[in-house]
Amino acid sequence: MGDAAGIGPEIIAKAYREQPELMQGCFVVGDVATLRRAAQIVASAGRPALPVAVIAEANHVHGVPPHCIPVVQIGTGAEPVAWGKVSAVAGALAGRCVEWAADAALNGHVCALVTAPLHKEALAAAGEPYNQFPGHTELLQARAAHFLGKPVSEVPVRMMLANDELRTVLVSIHVSLRKAIEAVTFDNVLQTIRIAHHALLPVLARAPRIAVAGLNPHAGERGLFGLEEREVIQPAIEAACAQGMQVSGPWAPDTVFMRARNRPGVVPEFDVVIAMYHDQGLIPVKYLGVEKGVNVTLGLPLVRTSPDHGTAFDIAGTGRADPSSLVEAVRMAKALAREAGHLPERRPKASEPLGGQPRKEH
Amino acid sequence: MGDAAGIGPEIIAKAYREQPELMQGCFVVGDVATLRRAAQIVASAGRPALPVAVIAEANHVHGVPPHCIPVVQIGTGAEPVAWGKVSAVAGALAGRCVEWAADAALNGHVCALVTAPLHKEALAAAGEPYNQFPGHTELLQARAAHFLGKPVSEVPVRMMLANDELRTVLVSIHVSLRKAIEAVTFDNVLQTIRIAHHALLPVLARAPRIAVAGLNPHAGERGLFGLEEREVIQPAIEAACAQGMQVSGPWAPDTVFMRARNRPGVVPEFDVVIAMYHDQGLIPVKYLGVEKGVNVTLGLPLVRTSPDHGTAFDIAGTGRADPSSLVEAVRMAKALAREAGHLPERRPKASEPLGGQPRKEH
Numbered sequence: 001m002g003d004a005a006g007i008g009p010e011i012i013a014k015a016y017r018e019q020p021e022l023m024q025g026c027f028v029v030g031d032v033a034t035l036r037r038a039a040q041i042v043a044s045a046g047r048p049a050l051p052v053a054v055i056a057e058a059n060h061v062h063g064v065p066p067h068c069i070p071v072v073q074i075g076t077g078a079e080p081v082a083w084g085k086v087s088a089v090a091g092a093l094a095g096r097c098v099e100w101a102a103d104a105a106l107n108g109h110v111c112a113l114v115t116a117p118l119h120k121e122a123l124a125a126a127g128e129p130y131n132q133f134p135g136h137t138e139l140l141q142a143r144a145a146h147f148l149g150k151p152v153s154e155v156p157v158r159m160m161l162a163n164d165e166l167r168t169v170l171v172s173i174h175v176s177l178r179k180a181i182e183a184v185t186f187d188n189v190l191q192t193i194r195i196a197h198h199a200l201l202p203v204l205a206r207a208p209r210i211a212v213a214g215l216n217p218h219a220g221e222r223g224l225f226g227l228e229e230r231e232v233i234q235p236a237i238e239a240a241c242a243q244g245m246q247v248s249g250p251w252a253p254d255t256v257f258m259r260a261r262n263r264p265g266v267v268p269e270f271d272v273v274i275a276m277y278h279d280q281g282l283i284p285v286k287y288l289g290v291e292k293g294v295n296v297t298l299g300l301p302l303v304r305t306s307p308d309h310g311t312a313f314d315i316a317g318t319g320r321a322d323p324s325s326l327v328e329a330v331r332m333a334k335a336l337a338r339e340a341g342h343l344p345e346r347r348p349k350a351s352e353p354l355g356g357q358p359r360k361e362h
Numbered sequence: 363m364g365d366a367a368g369i370g371p372e373i374i375a376k377a378y379r380e381q382p383e384l385m386q387g388c389f390v391v392g393d394v395a396t397l398r399r400a401a402q403i404v405a406s407a408g409r410p411a412l413p414v415a416v417i418a419e420a421n422h423v424h425g426v427p428p429h430c431i432p433v434v435q436i437g438t439g440a441e442p443v444a445w446g447k448v449s450a451v452a453g454a455l456a457g458r459c460v461e462w463a464a465d466a467a468l469n470g471h472v473c474a475l476v477t478a479p480l481h482k483e484a485l486a487a488a489g490e491p492y493n494q495f496p497g498h499t500e501l502l503q504a505r506a507a508h509f510l511g512k513p514v515s516e517v518p519v520r521m522m523l524a525n526d527e528l529r530t531v532l533v534s535i536h537v538s539l540r541k542a543i544e545a546v547t548f549d550n551v552l553q554t555i556r557i558a559h560h561a562l563l564p565v566l567a568r569a570p571r572i573a574v575a576g577l578n579p580h581a582g583e584r585g586l587f588g589l590e591e592r593e594v595i596q597p598a599i600e601a602a603c604a605q606g607m608q609v610s611g612p613w614a615p616d617t618v619f620m621r622a623r624n625r626p627g628v629v630p631e632f633d634v635v636i637a638m639y640h641d642q643g644l645i646p647v648k649y650l651g652v653e654k655g656v657n658v659t660l661g662l663p664l665v666r667t668s669p670d671h672g673t674a675f676d677i678a679g680t681g682r683a684d685p686s687s688l689v690e691a692v693r694m695a696k697a698l699a700r701e702a703g704h705l706p707e708r709r710p711k712a713s714e715p716l717g718g719q720p721r722k723e724h
Contacts (some may be wrong), residue, residue: 027614150592176578176588181539216538216641226538255642278579279642284649289620 001030002116006311007321009038083317091122168281212249363392368673371400380688445679453484530643575613
């Protein structure tokens with residue numbers, strides 16, 4: 001459900017209303033009263049609020065009638081928190097929902113997780129244990145490490161951003177640009193390549209063509225504008241190739257995304273671009289519009305996607321939130337779960353994009 | 363003409379063949395034999411090579427018949443150099459062409475300069491004085507400073523990249539990402555804002571709405587991911603606002619370009635984005651396709667545009683070079699010259715984009 005004070009419940013209610021077929025088999029891990037309030041906000045003249053049905057466990061989702069929002073209740077079910085305000089109660093509830101859902105996925109009771117936005121400050125205000133996690137990813141990573149009996153450092157994860165046109169996997173995310181440069185190490189770059197390779201191999205049913213971006217302008221222009229390409233990135237690419245992966249680069253950052261872009265009439269040169277830092281990858285993914293971007297956490301022993309936006313406290317409760325990215329996140333989660341063998345349905349063809357949607361040119 | 367061994371002469375010949383109206387009033391500063399060779403390469407069955415006419419000075423361009431390439435001959439007119447090879451002769455010739463053209467512009471004999479690509483190594487091989495200049499921009503800057511009787515440091519320039527959708531002005535260009543971070547200083551950011559403001563004011567006939575990108579992910583997320591936004595960028599924005607410019611930011615780099623994007627049905631929030639480093643600005647400009655990007659040098663006492671690509675030695679002489687970016691560069695140079703009062707023709711409306719081309723939605 002994400003943070004109850006944000007737009008999470010509203011975009012969930014909109015997804016159920018606008019995409020009933022897609023949402024079949026999905027349920028919300030959250031709070032019934034909060035979802036009922038969201039369903040009311042989404043309702044309009046002639047389109048009454050969708051009913052919310054409480055279910056006790058994952059399997060019961062199949063017994064819920066259509067056009068109904070199934071919810072597993074977490075917490076006491078007290079009054080919903082105020083919209084748009086940082087709340088320790090909402091932070092703790094959101095954290096507990098993530099834990100429940102992670103455990104359900106790790107134990108095979110659900111085939112994928114789609115996470116609505118958390119609010120960092122609410123999570124911090126919630127106190128132990130949630131205040132030690134900057135967000136979903138770290139929470140899920142800790143839960144997965146615990147489940148696997150490994151230290152967190154042995155469950156490396158990477159963020160992939162994807163839309164209809166482009167996939168990019170990031171070496172680092174929420175650190176300053178200075179620290180991001182320090183994070184461009186042989187180990188980190190090779191690990192990112194490896195995680196991307198293993199994540200996309202089953203999706204494409206072949207080795208993904210991985211492009212690695214340089215760090216510096218023109219990928220260093222033969223050492224004139226920086227040495228990281230020669231000293232770090234190139235050796236990591238060679239190591240990955242030696243391990244049988246199909247990797248090229250380091251490519252000039254300003255054109256590699258364009259070359260990987262999947263658009264009508266053009267066969268992209270690459271299936272995914274490894275970006276050296278947050279904005280290098282996010283600028284091109286978001287340039288064509290934020291509403292279609294989906295965030296996929298790679299490296300976890302479970303499928304997890306999320307919309308590519310935050311809690312938007314400024315518009316929470318107004319009914320103006322756009323569910324597009326959440327809808328795409330659900331679509332992609334289903335496609336990935338199918339590939340992972342959790343969903344028995346149709347198998348997308350190798351030429352289909354990650355999300356399993358038809359490409360425009362096909 | 364750019365480097366004679368590169369694609370410059372070929373894309374010039376193509377521009378004259380494909381855009382005769384646009385090229386009216388334009389002439390080449392270069393080498394007749396090289397242009398004749400280029401015209402031959404561009405010729406095809408049923409479309410003979412355009413004739414090349416030697417002119418002695420700028421004014422004679424108006425006496426040249428249509429469908430003819432007018433050339434001011436620089437140098438001895440010896441055999442053209444080999445395609446696709448670094449040549450000291452080509453480097454020196456290209457350097458001399460730039461000097462001739464810069465002086466012609468500074469002295470008011472031509473209203474704008476469009477520069478075809480140079481080759482850095484050829485320029486270096488050419489020896490004094492050309493080997494001290496990494497490229498056109500520095501050569502033009504030195505020539506302008508000399509003309510104005512100022513030190514080069516008092517003729518600060520910035521690169522603007524523009525296409526139909528987006529304009530971005532860069533704080534720094536061809537340095538490593540580490541050095542680019544060091545170049546994000548109060549003075550450099552404020553100077554970039556000022557140069558962008560003064561360059562776009564006459565084009566838009568109003569104060570441009572300038573967005574300043576942050577340096578770090580999420581523009582530092584209130585100091586969590588870096589302090590440059592608070593300590594450097596924000597004060598520079600405030601100083602610019604205090605001087606009457608219309609400036610906002612620092613904005614999250616991953617969404618600010620999207621918000622400035624001019625596309626059908628959407629009114630962009632900003633007229634230009636100040637990018638903190640090369641790839642931050644170039645990735646979004648190039649994402650939709652490299653062929654339409656134009657490079658504009660701001661800060662010089664002359665109008666100068668150039669295509670957004672290099673000499674492409676790998677395809678030089680094959681006839682496969684794409685003149686689109688050069689054509690756009692000529693179009694934009696004419697629009698800017700018109701705004702600067704050098705060309706008496708029509709005045710674009712304030713709502714028109716920089717290049718004076720009609721927007722799709724109008």
